[in-house]
Amino acid sequence: MRLFRKILNSNFFIRLRRWEYWPFEIFQFPVILYWLWLSVKARSLMFFAASNPGIPMGGMFGESKYDILLKLPAHLRPGMLLMKFPVSYEQVMLALDQNGLKFPLVFKPDIGERGFMVERIFSADDVKAYCKKIKVDFIIQELVDLPVECGVFYIRKPTETTGRVTSLNLKEMLTVTGDGRRTLRELILDNERSKLQWERLRVKYHDKLETILAAGESWEINSIGNHCLGTKFINGEQYITPELERSFDAISKQVDGFFFGRFDLRCENLEALYQGRVKILELNGCGAEPAHIYEPGFSLTTAWRTIFRHWDEMYSISAHHAKHGIKYPSLKEGLAVYRKYKAAVT
Template structure:
């Protein structure tokens, strides 16, 4: 039996638990998008034009950008909406350094440890106390920048996509996606592995869930006990995404505009935030931002299992076209793009770092 931590969009279950393309290899799904990017690059005579869309961020947030550098640009209005965090470097003294910084920032356990440069939830760890922190930090290679962010207890996580063209006073929201954490409920007889294989959805892609369970996969779960299978709110890590675009309201749009206009020259990206309820989200109340992503982010409602392949590609092409339009406009203002070699360098750096991080929770 599977339940989710929240069900923001009640809908009748479809016989189809996965969409046609939901877990296609990236080399297949993204090939048309890469071709579209190349065509746009030829048209604009600069394949890296989108990196100028958020010109104060490395590659505009396409790859290799620092999460903390984006958050640190926030003014007072935006800072108030960002969940408290500290940044520190991994290594022999990392635990003591992190604890001191957390104390100075007033951050208590539990916290979320995440790499400062990363994507798709790689390396994210939920840390409950000091002892666990001392166990987790050595899993990262020395010299890597990490964040420790206060765990936001709100049950609902949403990805909100924001676009504002240069010259516009306000931007608009193109996507809301609710992220649900799959949770197994024990029956006193089956192991976690068996529960996953029996589940209508997880049983179709057990390779996503089983590796992170390790020895726990053969543990029998007592009747009624719930076990979250994943923590990181990323689709490729096993979270379930639901299309929430119907919940875009003028109030939410106004609140996101107030926040994002307080981050200089930010024009395109996704805000990942937690809220207490759908009602709070729609009214723009009590948002706690846990991450801000730039040009490399997606309108992730495409991973809702009800989204068709045509709708997904139409959404992707629309958003990437906006990055070229915005980037070209920012270049006319005098900003520079990263250049093809700059993009390649940042991508290789990110790829090298991702391969060194531990498995996410």
């Protein structure tokens, strides 16, 4: 019985019974087939690039996160710098000093995905360690420590004067809570979500694993709001209101050539979100997903239907732009961008 329980609680069976943990390629397989069908209709494998004419490849891959954020008004984004690779530790420290940026900060690749190399930086030693391993251009961002982190998916058709918020995803950071008996190691391994992150967490907390947390004491063991890093996604569709849509209409129309994608942001509370008082950490184009589907227990078939509906919207926007003179990239052009992008994230 003990062996049976151990097998059922293995990482393999955790992932098997919870599709939100499935490998990207497996979950996305039906989506790939749907993309191919839409490509036949569009007569272009790269039709998606026309969904957001103001973003290279529409934001599917290879776009500069820094350049996209610069399209936003300064009050809506954190203070930030772009560091061009190669760059030395000394050059980074000088840039921080010259621009008045203070720890803690967030460092992340300018071209990246799914939390790759996104780190909170607390000290000069952290800067030195990051500079040793980063091999691409990267962004330095002020740490936005507002309590609510979420993703807002927005769509506006070129023929419409107003758009819609089609997904609101709230994020709950990976946290363990002590009971006065178990060590941090035991708390991590006794929780499905954190157990899947064990290889990374045991390195990060190597000197704290035998610490016993007091009863009720909570530790946030991952502060990067990415599902791949253990963040719990919560469906916030019930909080989508006309006021929220008006606010994101106003924000989105300030981003030239943007019609379809997701704002990843932090804010003080839902009221601030409704009023557009937010700090946008990233603006993701047509490669973004309506991330509320990753809520634990969300139906797999409903998740696929939701993504297909969003792809239908993307296709419709792209087709309209194509009819009005925006050309789809050739397959050769798209593959060149994709190869450069994959080289940057692997």
